[in-house]
Amino acid sequence: MNARHPAPGQPRRWRPTPLVGGAAAVHAGALAALAVAPATWPWAAGGVIASHLALTAAGLWPRSTLLGHNWTTLPEQPGARIAITIDDGPDPDVTPRVLDLLDAHRARATFFCIGERARRHPRIVEAIVARGHAVENHSQRHRHHFSLQGPGALRREIDAAQTTLGEIAGTPPLFFRAPAGLRNPFLEPVLCGFGLQLASWTRRGFDTRTGDAALVARRLLDGVAPRDILLLHDGHAARDANGAPVVLAALDTVLRVAAERGLHTVTLREAIV
The missing domain is CATH 1.10.12 (Lyase 2-enoyl-coa Hydratase; Chain  A, domain 2)
Structure with missing residues (x-):
């Protein structure tokens, strides 16, 4: 909550x-x-x-609020709304196809981008924004030891991504998601200094590990309800037996079923109250 x-x-x-x-x-x-x-x-x-x-x-508990404020669901508001969040991009192969899929379903998503990847593929970040989605902070380098760093290193890492993504997207991020969702007690004071809100998720599909798109979709849709935040990945995406990123088929199913159930997608920014 x-x-x-x-x-x-x-x-x-x-x-x-x-x-x-x-x-x-x-x-x-x-x-x-x-x-x-x-x-x-x-x-x-x-x-x-x-x-x-x-x-x-x-x-080690990504959805925990024991270390500070953490969006695990959307704030209470009228309407049946969910948030699709997509991590670890931009990816030059996957992200454009994800954007096309979102357009086809008239859906909006929040992309938690890695600063270094955004610097390598600025046009994709610009396309994310131009097509009505939000770009948020997923650190500059997405290092596996992120949660082991002290306040100074955390501040430099997050600040670098704020600068990178703000310059490319045209507006600075408002939300932060830690690499793998892991953090330490030093993170919340750093986020407070930047005015960033930590955001985790309600449910995830494990689409970086599972090569079965149907299984990924079932994990995301099982019990899905208004205010849920769903986690998918355009970067580090697992591939199916034919080499296709599982996020594409899984997301297509999620968006189709969500629409059938009357659930509307919003960006995290649109959910701010």
Whole structure:
């Protein structure tokens, strides 16, 4: 469930969550205990280790709100609306075909783009915007160790993507999605400084791993409901037995069934209230 918080686009004050605040209190208490009674070090160390394990577990759960605000569903608004989000592009082979498919269904999507890929394929990013979709921040380089970085490195990575995508798309991103959805407690304060809102998803198709488009579509459609955020990929897309990116057939099915069920697609920006 999305907590009420300022709309994306403006820097906001960071407020630690109970888990983050509690972990900080545990660290402070451990230091105080060691200063007064050094013999308590096993208890102090145990408390610190336990707090680190809790923070790590929260960061490994992409849909968690324990480390900060996180859009896991769309905000409550009238109408049966869902969001299609597409990660890891732009891809010169897949993304143009995804755009054609969206046009055919008169659907809109949110593309979480990687800055370096956008720099290599700026015309595709421009086409995304020109055809009515939104471009958001998925980091500059999409490194697998993103969630292991400190605040300075996170800030540089996100800032580079903000600059890259803002220059090409014509407007800076309002949303951020971490690579693989993994993060640490330093991310939320950085996002607050940029006025970015973390966005994860309600359901995903695992279309970077599964070569069966029908299975990917079933995962996305099983129980799909208004306010859901669906995750697909134009970058790193898995291929079926014929070499076709599974995202294409899966997305075609999802959009067709969504329309049959009266679900309308919106970008995350259109869902801001």
